Amino acid sequence: MAEKSGFSAHLRTYLTGYVLSVVFTLAAFWAVLALGKEYKSVLILVGLLGVAQLIVQLKCFLNVTTQREGRDNLALILFSTLILLIIVLGTAWIMGNLAMRMHTTM
């Protein structure tokens, strides 16, 4: 019986993650289709929804925790994310700046 409750608790975690992910996805699609043509700032909303969905899926699907036993994984993920942000934002910054100074359209 204890095992059964463990099973349904796990199932509930996955279903919660799934429902939240669907809601965030629908919100992102709606925002772009409804507002994307006029407002470029809609991308900020899309970015926030994407980050929210990433966090939900890391927690509910990939079982990443801030608990003691999961610290190695969390440290690895956070460090990789730092490297990722340096690469992506650094590239966008430098190449965007270059394009602006060269007067090419971006």
Add this chain to the structure above:
Amino acid sequence: MDGNSSALNKGLRESPGAIHKDPDMVIFGFWVFMMSDLIFFGVVFAIYITMIGATAGGPGPRELFDFGSLFAQTMLLLTSSLTVGIATITMKHQRSQGSFLFWVVVTLLFGLGFLTLELLDFSEMAAKGGIPQRSGYLSAFFGLVPLHGLHVSFGCLWMLVMIAQVLTVGMTDLVKLRFLRLALFWHFLDLIWIGIFSVVYFGGWVYG
């Protein structure tokens, strides 16, 4: 729980061969692989971002993207991430082998459905002149999105191998550990897909 129970210390204190038998260590090692793959994807995303607008007079995002197909692909991949999770908990709670295999096959079908829609999408883009050789923008697009599709294809192949292994050797500890890594890989591909629809499709469409 002693202070040295972290996955890193465990492997170092024992003989090298023991590392491969410690499940925590194996899973941690797989995380290291996934994070290196994440950096690889990050570089390709960075190239794509710098190439938005570099259409050289060719077709851009507004002419090429089909949001209906994109939405269907997103939902298929997201649902497959749920079903692979259900397969994982059926395995962890030692439900019948039949129900485990059922959820693996469901996941495989969702994965194949995703790939089919993606390939149809690419062929429609090609019909509108959106081929990789046309512009820097399209080269970057076809460098990134099919790279994710290739990962999904290998995930499907991995799933077929796992089904074959369960049918021949049964649910041994080794098979279970392999499946756990497959499930992590599959969830990870859905995380990458969030980046693809947000940055590649929406970012490209709004700025392109």
